[in-house]
Amino acid sequence: MKVLPRSFYLREDVVAIARELLGKCLFTQFDGRITGGIITETEAYAGVTDSASHAYGNRRTQRTEVMYSQGGTAYVYLCYGVHSLFNVVTNMKDVPHAVLIRALKPVTGIHAMLRRAGKPAAGKGFGTGPGKVAKILGIHYSHTGMDLTVKPSSGSMPGIWLEDGGVRIRPGEIITGTRIGVEYAGKDALLPYRFRIMAT
């Protein structure tokens, strides 16, 4: 297992990064507990020219400022007043690209994730849906801005990080489609920016 380096996130093609994040491992450590799993669904948000992006038209506000950080930073925001949604910022500083993590196959710390979900056992839908991904990993919108390239050096430190676990996804296993919940974005809603691993 190898922590994804800064160089992975600094690249220009956010759509390619979204595709490559499939099969990578996402971990968190909060309250001394490590939880995580394999990323199975992502969406790319291509910054100032993408009308589905919060940074469309170079909108720079207190909330979106984190999207203008260098790649490898966490962008977490509150959606519908209820759900924290976790995104990976990509590209260089001042270019506000991001990838939304929509689904995760739970692997590490299952018990803690079930407890956060308030479920007695893993059922259908455990780990699917961006609100639920953040919830089971213990990610809250107050965690926006965290550095994703550093694995905590001790069990008492909080952290969010990604690793390459060596899982190889064949192109034929990837389903490409349009993004969810962005109907307001006009023609950009039709862009093929959603990627997921075919159910086995």
Added chain:
DNA sequence: CGGCCGATCCACT
């Protein structure tokens, strides 16, 4: 300062 709305989820029909 007020009003509208959202990169969602769940219970209920």
Added chain:
DNA sequence: GTGGATCGGCCGA
């Protein structure tokens, strides 16, 4: 398949 929850962010006045 549908509607309600729920509240910070954003924009216009």
